[in-house]
Amino acid sequence: MEISIDVLIFYLVSLVVVGSACIVAFSRNIVHSAFSLLGTFGGVAGLYVFLGADFVAAVQVLIYVGGILVLILFAVMLTHRISDIDITNRTVGRIPGLVAVAVFLGILVYAIGETDWVKVKEVAYAPTTATIGNLFLGDYLLPFQIAAVVLLVALIGAITLSRKEIKE
Amino acid sequence: MAAYVAMLTKVGLEHYLVVGGILFALGIYIVLTRRNAISILLGVELILNSAGLNYVAFSHFSTGNVDGQIYTVFIIMLAASEAAIGLAIVLAIYQLFATIDVEATETLKD
């Protein structure tokens, strides 16, 4: 009954992920929720590292933590007066919500256990950045280009939507 | 018993999937119960993260190549775009309704 250190760390990181996700879900304070997301994102990044996905982990940290989270915090600040920050994160219907989600989760976990997933014999740990970079310009060139279109249009859209002056 | 212990002591694909599942369920819980538009967006981010985690886990345990990781990268990218647009909409809502409580913004209904 030995528990190796990496297993322990996995549980620890998972705990961080799930715990902070729970705060996101259950906190009555939107700022708390937003900040707890940091824990979840960071924890997931940690799990990515465990899974040998160094590039993805980096992207996760950069974009999620550095980008999305900041954006969300901005939005929180812009849409709330500081004084009523405590009462704006209303949650309604906890019990039916919890019941539904618990059943849901039960089914998911059951299915995860039942399913015969594809497994490779050897699990490899190797740096992936170069591979991914090559693929982006090779096999995955088209999605990569489309991503550019997505970002462009998101940019235009975000600007348009937040710039609301009346024309004419 | 030993089997269960073994299940706990050796971290495998299923563990990551369960973490992903919990994240997914929490995300669903949030979108069901939260009334604050930004909070609901947080729930959506959790859902996207759970999926991303699944892809990377499968990439690691099931395929041995980086296809899943690339998928996750795209998820993150799209999550960012969606967040940008979503927050822009939230701001617009706030300008028009002076609140972002989705119960207060129900002019469209039967």
Added chain:
Amino acid sequence: MTEHVLSYMVFFPLAGMLVVLILPSGRHDLIRWVSAAATVPPLILGVWLYANFDTTTTGMQFVERAAWIPAFNIEYFIGVDGLSVSMLLLTALLSFLCIFASWGIDKGVKGYFALFLLLDTGMTGVFVALDFVLFYVFWEVMLLPMYFLIGIWGGPRKEYAAIKFFLYTLLGSVLMLVAILALYFYSEPNTFDMTKLMDRSSLYSTTPLAMWPFNVWGWGFQHVVWMALFIGFAIKIPAFPFHTWLPDAHVEAPTAISVILAGILLKMGTYGILRINYPMLPAATADLAFWFLAALGAWNIVYGGLCAMAQTDMKKLVAYSSVSHMGYVMLGMAAFNTQGINGAVLQMFNHGTITAMLFLLVGVIYDRAHHRDINGFGGLAGIMPVYAGFTALAFFASMGLPGLSGFVSEVLVLLGAWPKYHALTIIAALGIVITAGYMLWMMQRVYLGPPNEKYRDLPEINGREIFTLFPLGVIVVVVGVYPRVVLDLLQASLNNINQMVISHLS
């Protein structure tokens, strides 16, 4: 020219409609005359058809066929037998006359006549179509113009009537569509060709289905399809209990549309049963005819007659009389003998002419007095003698007085029905008494008695109105005295249809 005579008959009104559409909407008289002109060629061609029709064969004549949608074997396939020709003539004649009966329409003239001509095409098409999809298309083409013609140009409760008509008939036609598709997929190879489907009638299974409640009734595939088709047709006939759209639609519709409705549309129900149910589903026809054709028909006769008696609105009375008279058709066709089936179709033809007259006559008085309350008139015979004369003719024809057309068909129907259904025939024969009752009672209240001072100055029926009534009156008398003008046309075809069912009678 002659090989496409049916196509010309079908599409000439449509061409007329297109012409009407491009005319300026202010030129009312021009529109009316163009519409009238568009209905003349079908009438002439109809007469030509009648003259050149070979009454000795049972096959389809003047057939035209062309591939339409090859992928589904759907064809533009039209042709006529005796049954169709009689209905075709009726359609051509009534359409032509109704244009003149519509002369007084002055709201939305262009729309009215355009829709009317479209309706004409649809009606004509139904009677010539031999491809199921084509049939269904024409069938539904009638629906929309009718909806608008009632709904826009109708009486006070036009919307209710129009929507009721629409919902009823749509329900029926959707069921019909399902039945058509079922027949298509059961035919091997799949075909919509009605003549081929008739030849393969033995393929449709009558083995009882396991599905409740069909297992209780012992119904097979054939019965279920029969029933789906029957409901569709019964709504049009209209058979009890699907008849309640009819009084409303008639009461609200403008005169000409009532005429078309009663004169032609109702015939489509019975036409459909004879054209489709009988030859294609003979075993089911044989099994179900008692309850759904004979019993329902007899019930229709008595029930419609009694309802008519209780009415105070002339149009409603005539409408219920239609319910009653169409009962004869159902009873007759269920007799499965020469007399019954020929009588039934002759009754269709006669009812078409007689009821058309009745509605035109009611329209004449409605145009003058602006109401149709039976109790609100009196002594019109003295005020409008010529009008009263036409009315008497129509009433007595409707009553089935010998020497007029209604008699021949009713006698044939009852005569035909007797050997198979004694009790039902006796019930149906009660219709003789009931019809006389309500017709005479109405006649007494409206036309006889002391002249109503209010209407002392009503103008006598005018030339245009006489023009619409006169041909019908002539037909009523001629067919009564010499019914062979129609019967000879029918016999070969109908006996053929009848023959297909007879072998399945137990």
Added chain:
Amino acid sequence: MDLGNLASLKLFHPEIVLAGTIILLTILDLVVANKRLMAYVGLAGCLVALAATLELYGTEPTLLFHRMVALDNFALFFKVVTLVALVAAIWMSIGSGEVRQVHLGEYYIVLLTCGFGMFFMASGNNLLMAYLGLELVSLTSYILTGMLPHNRRSAEAALKYLIYGGVASGTMIYGMSWVFGMAGSLDYAAINAAMSQGDGNEAGLFIAFVFILAGFGYKMAFAPFHMWSPDVYQGAPTPFTGFLSVASNAAGLAILIRFFYPAVSTLGQEGIWTFQAFPALQWTDLLVAVSIVTMTWGNLSALNQNNVKRLLAYSGIAHAGYIMMGLVVLNNDGLTAMLFYVVVYLIMNLGAFLVVMVVANATGREDMEAYRGLAWRGAAFPAVCMAVFVFSLTGLPPLAGFIGKLLLFAAIIEGQFYVLAVAAIINTVISLYYYARIAKTMFLDDPGPDDGPVTATASAVPLLGALMVLTVVLGVYWGPLLDYTTGSLGFFMK
């Protein structure tokens, strides 16, 4: 035949033209003052793309860009549909009073990008491309929905749409990740191969498929994933609503068919498809249930609607239910019927929204009362067209909608799904009620005292006429279209 990146480009003209147009518009937006020009440029771009698409017919089916997208008749069909819808939407936008209020430059850029995304929904040949395409369409749709400035309805609709879409697509990729885990590949062909060997994963597969269905279903707006659509339809600018109702629906159908047919099923004899590896999945029962619930829910909800746009949204849901009938039978006849219906639905529904737009332009209203006596208020032509469209939507011959329904009915009756057929019949009759109510209001009701005259926007009339003529013509002579849709069933997989 798989092609690499460079080799693919010469078979990629439509996308290139469209992308080029988008970029051109972006630049033009910065330099041109007259924003109306943008519309014409966009229109021209779409037409060129359409020409380029048509030119690709006859090419050997190919997988492009290292198996990312498929070039086959099926994809081309949906590209054509998308481009036609785009052309119509742009044309409508030119005459729309609502669209005049928005930032026209951005509007057309985003609209074209939306269509661009639909291309990949139709042609995407692996899970990543499917997701990307769908998200591209979703994101642009959110933007377009929320574009009306200072409009509460518009912003609210956009928010609801975004949240709903985010959850739905999140659920979908979660489900896709399981498929990835079970098949070990993102590529459809590989998934198909894996599916044909694997077994015992029924529970997991079912969950994954249901999740994926949530994503696709939300695009197609079938129950229970439809609830966003009435609100969004009502809130969005009308030309875009029209586009959304037909193109989004079509694209959802395209992505759904490409995933559930070529990717996880095999084509057997006589056009009959079988689900790989898990015959006991009861997949059809689920689809039957979904179809019935969708059409019933849509129709019942539409009955009491007073807002015509909202009514058309519910009618759209009902039509999604009808289209689903073709899915149930798992054969090529059903697929053909669905594709046919997509075309027909595109024509008649766009027409209906065009009339809604004409009325809204003149009166500023979308409620039923605004249509009272429309035919007698100088708008006889739009009223007649609307009548044709709604009766076609009902499925009355000789209009195109009838043929669409006929083919669908034919498919399910051939497959002996009688319960479904009966449900569809009942629904057809129910639907007649509210469609006829529109016609009734336009023709049978007298205009109210305050109802002013309605004049059709000049640009709307030719489009309206064209759509109406098409509705009638396709109801009578539909052989070529049927051939075309039958021919569009060519999938390229291996």
Added chain:
Amino acid sequence: MDHPVQTDFLRWIVLFPLLGAAVNGLLGARIQERAGKRMVAFIACAPVTLSFLFSLWAYSRLLGLPAKERFLIDRFYTWIPMGSFSVDVAFWVDPLSAIMILVVSGIGGLIHFYSIGYMHDDRSMWRYFAYLNLFTFSMLLLVTGDNLLVMFVGWEGVGLCSWALIGFWYTDHTNTRAGNKAFIVNRIGDFGFVLGIFLLYWTLSGQGQGTLAFREIAEHVGLLADLELWGVGVATLVTILLFIGATGKSAQIPLYVWLPDAMQGPTPVSALIHAATMVTAGVYMIARLNGLFSAAPATLQIIAVVGAATAFFAATVAITQTDIKRVLAYSTISQLGYMFLAMGVTAYSAGVFHLLTHAFFKACLFLGSGSIIHAMQGEQDMRQMGGLRKVMPATFRTFAIAVLAIAGTPFLAGFFSKDAILWQAWATHNQLLWGVAVFVAGLTAFYMFRQFFMVFFGQCRADHHVQEHLHESPKIMTYPLWILAAGSVVVGYLGLPAFLGGSMLDHWLDPVIHVPHGEHHAVMEEVGVMSVSIVAAAAGVVLAWFLYYVRTPSRDESPEARGFAYRVLFNKYYVDEVYQFVFVGGTLLLARVGAAFDRYIIDTIVDGTAKVTTILAWFNGLFDKYVIDMLVNAVANVTFAVGNNFRRVQTGNINSYLYVVVGAVVVALIVKLRYWS
């Protein structure tokens, strides 16, 4: 015999009056306006006269043939050729129909002429003559039709004309109601008649001899023997059904009620239609089908009883009536009862004989009463008359002859014919019926003389004004009266009883009527029976003389002053009231119930279906509105008041939308995993 000679001119006997009717009916108004009433009258009378001449021609042709071959036919064209069922429009004349055509066209012609005078002041004379001609046509068609269906055409046609003529003065609703009553009651009879035709045809058809032609029916009657339907012999059933038709047309119990009301028509019409010709159609029909009826003894028994009962019943009513025409109407019903009694005792020939004599004296009586009414300026109440013999001598004399004839005065027509019937009833051992008939003979004498005395004797009780204008009718009216009166005397000698030389009529009819020759009876028996009826008649006359000549009737005699029995009789046993209540009321009630069923039940079901759909839709909305939010709000926030939740209807809530998605997915998964695996 099997291939009778085609005699083309027969059709003209029938068609001439139709031509007259057509001309007057279509163009009459104009002719009357342009050329005057004389022209109209000419157009009407000429065809009937021609018909009569052609009838004589036909008669003479018959005379020229051997007795067994007296049979002419004119096949006009095939009317309804329908498989085995083929009906020709064909006319035939045999001894029986020869009598009828002579009566119809002869007496009909006289009445046409009479009408010229009677209707002289009516502005719709053209219409009257058109109807009258049409009637003559129909009646001739009825009697010459060679098969049942053609006969039925005439049968209905005379009904139509009767309707039109009863309601001739249509501006008075009493008249039109009477017309309708006649028509509808006749239709009830026709209901039986057509069913009888069908049953007869199909039964014969079942034996391979489907036909409706009289000659063929007579030939194949034997085939009906032993066939049964519903436990009754087919022959019996057929004849009963046909007899129902006859009761309608010939005003027998229970369908006699229309005839008294039919007196609303112009009096010549009453004479022609409701006395001489149409009402005897039922008798003619039975005589025509005597072979068939003879094969159904049960039916004959019924006919005899019904005939006797009607005779008695109508005679009792007649004794109290005060309307001059109503007395005659009830008398007609009574006399028709005699004829049916004759039919019932297989005395077909005697029945036809009575038909013939009755046609003369009853027509004479009616025309006489018409002459009186004409003189009295429309007054019909006998209490207002009296003493007219001085003013109207011709009418008085002819009327007297006819009264004597009908009362059974020896050696006048009525005596012989009535006696033939009475004797046959006695001879066929129907003594009870004979007794009734004799009693009725007495009653007949009584009410006829009551009328005679009230009208012609005593003081005139009419208004002063009317009295001043009393006058004899013009010659065009009195000549026919004389001819008919002469007939009332002479025709009786056609059918002398056996002991006075035998009946020429029996002999003439022998080829078509096959009466089984009864047992031989002693002459004295016959004479004895005859004397009884003479005594009865005499008693009636004496009683009438005592009551209405000796005690002059008062002007204001009212039924209320009399006893209960008188009131019952005066009110015709209240049969009309009962019929009105039970049948007319019942039918109308049914009609209303049917209509109400339509309006309330069926339409409610239809509307209900729509409502259910709407409710479903509403429920659907409710589901949106309440159920989802209840899950979200009410269930969760128990602290919130329920009412508050209802007010805060939160549709359009994105969370609830998502609930639907998640809920549906969860349900799908559970169903799948729990039940489908």
